[in-house]
Amino acid sequence: MVSAFCEGANTAVGIDVMTRSAEVTTALELQHADALVLATPENFGYMAGSLKAFFDRTFYACMADTTQEGGGSASLLAGRAYSVLVCAGNDGGGAMQSVDRIVTGWRMRKAHPGVIARRLGGEAGSSRGALRSDDLAACRELGQLFAEGLAMGAL
């Protein structure tokens, strides 16, 4: 799904597409990104543990401390576009919701509803079956939309 997204995104001129593992991405890299697309499998109705650990590590580091001015904390990522790619066996909604709930705290803007791809033969919940070509096409389209939107300053 990430490869298909990148294929679509790389068709736009003047946009740098960076793919980073959740295990190593830093809060500073997030702050330098104009948009964010998060990709995760659904495990036990939730996002992958490594993505959750990424949020645990970076969430407050992307909030500016405004307590001196009498406020709480303000997101350094507010208003930036994001979307989500979920790979699932038979559902995917729980992973999508769990990511959205956290990113809402950053006040980011969901610029595309995202893609949930369910692996073929995934009814047993732990399938390693193929991905459908229309789901991959949707990832490619999302990549193109994000990159062209950023290039035109419309995202």
Ligand SMILES: Cc1cc2nc3c(=O)[nH]c(=O)nc-3n(C[C@H](O)[C@H](O)[C@H](O)COP(=O)(O)O)c2cc1C
């Ligand atoms: C431990 C485990 C828990 C899973 N839980 C769910 C689940 O709650 N819902 C679902 O739709 N699929 C579930 N699956 C299926 C995975 O989401 C599916 O195999 C997906 O393809 C994994 O992504 P990956 O191929 O990128 O590893 C689970 C798989 C494993 C191994």
